[in-house]
Amino acid sequence: MISHLIDRRMMLGLGIGLIISALVFLLFSSPQKEQLSEEEIILRAETMGMVSQEKYREALEEVEREDKSKDKELVEIQIPNGTSTGNIATILKANNVIENEVNFVEMVYLLDLQYKLIAGTYVLPQEADSAEIILALTGNKE
The missing domain is CATH 1.20.5 (Single alpha-helices involved in coiled-coils or other helix-helix interfaces)
Incomplete structure (x- = not known):
């Protein structure tokens, strides 16, 4: 009979221990993160x-x-009809739009755009790079 009581108490203690362990785990485990x-x-x-x-x-x-x-300060430039690439470069240099006439002319010729420069009035930034100016003078927008 005594051994039966010991077995019963041991099983009861084991059961209570499992329940307490499960409760502690639930209380202190991190909640499921929302996906x-x-x-x-x-x-x-x-x-x-x-x-x-x-x-x-x-x-x-x-x-x-x-x-x-x-x-960059903006300047208004007038390019007359029939103006050569070299003369356009001179006008741009005189108005501080480009730094180097030769580089401008070389770039125009390398890109084969010497016949695509459009006469007209332009508002251009001073000291811009040649590519920006060529885009503007050929009617292309950035």
Whole structure:
């Protein structure tokens, strides 16, 4: 009879121990983390003021473009009809639009654009690079 009591107490103690262990595990285990979709993550990041790398690059490029245009003074240039590439370079150099006439002319010829320069009135930034000016004078926009 005594051995029966010991067996019963041992089983009862073991059962209570298992129940207490399970309760402690439930209380102190970390809760299940919520699984978020990619859209939810992006939405939450935007609400916290974060931006995607693509939007950051676009904003950075826009700021750089604004800074460049603010730093450079704009001048109005008149290119008469029939003006040669060399004379266009002279006009641009006289108005501080380009730094080097020879480099400008060489670039125009290397790109085979000597016959595509369009006469007219232009508002150009001073000290711009030759590529920007050639794009403007050929009617191409950046």
